[in-house]
Amino acid sequence: MDSVKQHWERLSHGPFLRLMRHCVDRIFSGSEGAEPGELDLSIATILALLTTPGAFISLFCMDHYGSLILFLRGQSVRFDPYAASAGDEYFFIVLAMVVAGAVAVWKWDRLVPDRRDYSNLAPLPISSSRIFLANLAALSVLAVVLSLDVNAAAAFLFPLVVCAQETPQVFEVFFATHTLTIVAASAFGFLAVFALLGTFMALLPYRVFRKTSIYARCAIVFVLMALFTTSFSVPRKMQHLGHVPRAWAHLPPPAWFLGLCQVLRGQKSAAWTSLGGAAIVGLLCVLLVSLVTYSLCYARCFVQSAETMANLPAGRAARASMVFRLLDALLLRSAFQRACYRFAFRTIFRSEEQAFAIGGFLSLGIVLASQTMLSAMNKKPLPTMSGAVPSPEILSVPLIVGFFLILGLSSACAIPAPLRANWVFRFHINSRSRECVPLARKIVLTFVVPALAICLPVYSHFWGWRVGMTHTALVAVWCVLLMEGLLARFRKIPFTCSLPKFKSHVIVSALLLILGYFAFTSVTATVESWALADPLWFIAFVPVVLGFSVVLYRWRNTMIDSDRHLLFEEQSITVVEVLNLGS
């Protein structure tokens, strides 16, 4: 035992494993460590957070499978666990794939060694192939740990919930097939994103890759969101799949893994076998592409770092300068607004954290809006003549997009760009400046106005000018109210203040947001559809607009002077404050 322990200690402190540990740490840590005021998550925290969704959702499944709940509902307490759980199984597969894929997107720029690693490791007596293998080993460990961690709770809890009344043999089969499927789905999600990353890095010039990777990541986030929403519609369709594999069933990758799961459970119809085969082929393909592209990227980006680092490219002036000059003349009246607007605009498009925040919210909005629109069109096709009134679902589409866009922009404004660099604003700007809200307003409107500008021609085309103009006006007013509400006490230059401290009422805020979403979209759209049929209903909007405006006006007026000063650092309010009166 002692010799095993000694052997392990010798091995774990040996150069290869130490290098591997360094690669794992590098993947999980930030580029220079977290700056003060930024969110800093340790590996343990990240792993703990990743395992919670599966755990909670497994427990919520008791509503479907709990024998007492079924008995109280008057439903039969006996059911076929494989057939009954197919829908939820699909959901867990999607969850595993999306979470693992999201982690790969989040750590996209840390997965392959870069120039900083080259600067630190190349001068040491370590061969390039050793660094290659150590990083590859670290990535493999990461993929395995991630797959196990994301699914750890769900792997045990879900089978326990579903098979509570089954024999131990049925439970064992269910447990084994469920665990294997969701772990394979996680691995697929992670490797698919890594394969995409590798392909981009291998094919594109380094400078082009650096500039465009942020957009690629946002696009992948959009795809993951869309994949997530398939868990609400695909399982129902899969139940009517029959024995003949349909072409559409092969589209979403989670369907492949559902097929694999069913095959492992003995459901060997042609449809499931075809899908199961696609899962295995897909997994092998992404693994192979990942390995090949990783090798190419390593050779290209890491080994040749010395040459690429020495040649600093000249770069080109950004093309937006003409647009900025136009905005200076029309919109941005002061030096503060001109400088900070340009800074904010460039940060949104070039800084990853902010682009992700906005991209994530916008993706969710577009996906939900698309789902709503498709569901509405399934019930009733779009009219071909004016005079008809659109359904509440159709009316809610621009409201959904506007809601998430404004929420995303205002949330992103609170995320700091490198915090230490904000000295340039602390130094040059008067702390009593009151231009933060007008500036933030102009930033939000820059994105919202073009997004909603398509409202008028689209609705006018299908439902006539009256409906088009009325709806566009209502959406505009609602978006302005939402924006004013979110920016009411905003006193920061976007992206220059530390993150707010974790607040105990974050759950209440989340609940308010969900309620706000339904009020902003569904309720408004329903009342609007009544109003378009009977204009008297428009009166219902007047007290809402007036009341909100009055409340906002009063709330703003209750701010004392010091509450209007520029903020560069969020401070927690302490219950007891020690005053240093001695010095």
Next chain:
Amino acid sequence: MAAALEARGLRKCYTAAPAVSEVTFGLHAGEVLGCLGANGAGKSTIVKMLTGLSEPTRGQVLSFGVSIHKDLVAYRRRLGYVPEEPELYAYLSGWEYLEMVGTLRGMERAQMTKKIDALLALFSLAPYRHSSIGSYSKGMRQRILLIAALLHDPEILILDEPLSGLDVVSAMIVKSLIKTLGEHGKAIFYCSHVLEVVEKVCSHVMILSKGKVIAYAPTTELHRMVGQGSLEQAFVHLVADRDAEQTASEIVEVMSAGAA
């Protein structure tokens, strides 16, 4: 004539022990005041108070006889500042960063653009002006900071290790620049660890140790006052608490310990 920049009894406490205590000096137009001290002597703390980024626990910072905190905005219009660490937004290009600074200062656009282009060329950064700052070397970032500090023709300059990371030619240019600016009536507060540069460019020297001013005199007289042959010897005499040669020998001993 009131001093362009004056510190009176400055004191700053972060904890019970003060970081800076009873610092008093005056800097007139045309003077270059060098501030020397070991790590932790309080140089950066003083710089933060002089720039208004930090308020003193006690004491005042005055500019032309008026407390800077009476109108910080007006004071900073006359001030150019180069911080010790080149903390910049890596995703902006050099040109975009300077444009942002010039716009924040309310400079007229056409004149600002001309000045930025000219200064970038003079600091040998013109070919890289549209590359992102993230791809710049340390020396290039330092030059960007210098340009940002000089863009609006300030009356007072506070430079914290401005030569850090600069190549030999750029360092020579900056040293000549500091001397020339002093001759043109600018008041310059120059923080550094490099004694030779301070000796060459500064008209006055202030030496700090543990937050206190332990020497303050014209450069040419300081080492004579302390009875030493050079500024370096004067500094070692006043501040150094370790024998450099002894420490070097101990380092070599540790290095070679355990070698086969």
